[in-house]
Amino acid sequence: MPHLPIDLPFTRYLDAAGQVVRELPAWAADGQLLVRLYRQMVLTRLFDQKAVALQRTGRIGTYAPTLGQEAIGVAIGSLMQPRDVLVPYYRDTAVQLLRGVSMREIFLYWGGDERGSAYASPAAAEDFPLCVPIATQALHACGVATAFKVRGEHRVAVTTCGDGATSKGDFLEALNVAGAWQLPVLFVVNNNQWAISTPRRIQSGAPSLAQKAIGAGFAGEQVDGNDIIAVYDRLQVALERARQGKGPHLLECISYRLGDHTTADDATRYRSAEEVKQAWLAEPIRRLQRYLADQGLWDEQQEQALITECQAQLQEAVDGFEQTPAQDWSSVLEHVYAQWPAALAEQREWLAERAARAAGGEHE
Ligand SMILES: Cc1ncc(C[n+]2csc(CCOP(=O)(O)OP(=O)(O)O)c2C)c(N)n1
Numbered sequence: 001m002p003h004l005p006i007d008l009p010f011t012r013y014l015d016a017a018g019q020v021v022r023e024l025p026a027w028a029a030d031g032q033l034l035v036r037l038y039r040q041m042v043l044t045r046l047f048d049q050k051a052v053a054l055q056r057t058g059r060i061g062t063y064a065p066t067l068g069q070e071a072i073g074v075a076i077g078s079l080m081q082p083r084d085v086l087v088p089y090y091r092d093t094a095v096q097l098l099r100g101v102s103m104r105e106i107f108l109y110w111g112g113d114e115r116g117s118a119y120a121s122p123a124a125a126e127d128f129p130l131c132v133p134i135a136t137q138a139l140h141a142c143g144v145a146t147a148f149k150v151r152g153e154h155r156v157a158v159t160t161c162g163d164g165a166t167s168k169g170d171f172l173e174a175l176n177v178a179g180a181w182q183l184p185v186l187f188v189v190n191n192n193q194w195a196i197s198t199p200r201r202i203q204s205g206a207p208s209l210a211q212k213a214i215g216a217g218f219a220g221e222q223v224d225g226n227d228i229i230a231v232y233d234r235l236q237v238a239l240e241r242a243r244q245g246k247g248p249h250l251l252e253c254i255s256y257r258l259g260d261h262t263t264a265d266d267a268t269r270y271r272s273a274e275e276v277k278q279a280w281l282a283e284p285i286r287r288l289q290r291y292l293a294d295q296g297l298w299d300e301q302q303e304q305a306l307i308t309e310c311q312a313q314l315q316e317a318v319d320g321f322e323q324t325p326a327q328d329w330s331s332v333l334e335h336v337y338a339q340w341p342a343a344l345a346e347q348r349e350w351l352a353e354r355a356a357r358a359a360g361g362e363h364e
């Protein structure tokens with residue numbers, strides 16, 4: 001690959017062993033804040049385990065694990081203000097939980113229930129549902145940011161995507177309009193090294209994904225996405241700049257997808273156990289735990305109490321999810337068109353007849 005270096009900042013405060021490698025930012029002196037971030041990362045990881053278990057036992061359809069990337073979502077969710085708008089992709093459980101989306105709603109979504117995207121939380125009320133078509137959300141975020149700018153509101157649209165998504169035209173078009181109109185939008189790229197089975201190495205000839213912002217006329221930078229202090233620190237600056245009308249920013253968070261792409265994938269078919277083993281050594285939770293323990297802010301007893309507390313919260317959410325009566329079949333057709341197109345009327349009737357037969361106990 002031709003190497004055309006563009007000198008962009010890369011920020012890391014804690015190394016993989018939880019050792020401080022450069023002077024910590026002033027805000028990181030707040031030990032209780034770091035403990036809150038830690039607790040939220042653990043909650044996210046336990047949520048992930050539960051979601052995968054629900055899929056494996058046939059109770060939800062699919063799930064995209066956040067395993068190994070908890071620091072990115074927890075930093076975003078902790079820093080966004082309620083009035084900002086999240087335009088997420090499918091690997092954003094951590095952010096959604098902090099926006100106040102309930103665990104039950106998240107289970108409903110992955111269980112194929114439309115009500116899982118109708119968030120009750122006031123902070124999430126204007127957030128977008130998870131976007132599955134790759135990179136299209138980046139353009140939606142620019143639309144939201146344009147509205148903020150036109151109305152003179154000091155709000156930021158935050159959109160997330162993966163490394164693979166940065167190759168899509170939608171992503172590059174979004175960067176272009178964000179730069180041309182100096183929109184209050186923040187692009188967070190979760191570079192987890194894999195786009196299903198395509199490795200970052202062959203995803204793009206660009207030495208960094210952050211430098212794609214340069215071509216659109218605004219700044220990009222890289223952070224160690226496994227170091228929550230680094231992600232939080234740089235995000236805070238970018239959010240504040242955007243809020244003050246100083247334009248868009250791209251933050252490339254370098255991480256690793258420790259799990260399968262989704263529950264429908266088997267990553268052992270295309271990557272080595274050795275690579276994954278190495279990546280585990282750099283994961284985000286253990287490193288912050290070590291740092292907190294060194295500071296006397298966290299111990300084994302607190303860890304056990306936290307796990308028990310999270311498990312209880314999760315069980316309550318699973319019960320709530322399982323007790324929710326299924327939606328009517330017609331919900332799959334709602335919220336698609338303002339007026340149902342005549343050309344699809346026949347299909348709707350066919351579905352209605354089929355549902356009526358099934359309700360009457362007839363099987364095909
Ligand atoms: C427009 C479109 N094309 C293809 C797909 C199939 N697809 C789902 S996820 C994915 C890979 C995305 O990888 P990346 O952007 O790195 O995000 P990650 O899943 O690794 O977080 C692809 C190609 C899709 N969902 N949408």
Ligand SMILES: [Mg+2]
Nearest residue numbers: 162163194195
């Ligand atoms: Mg990826």
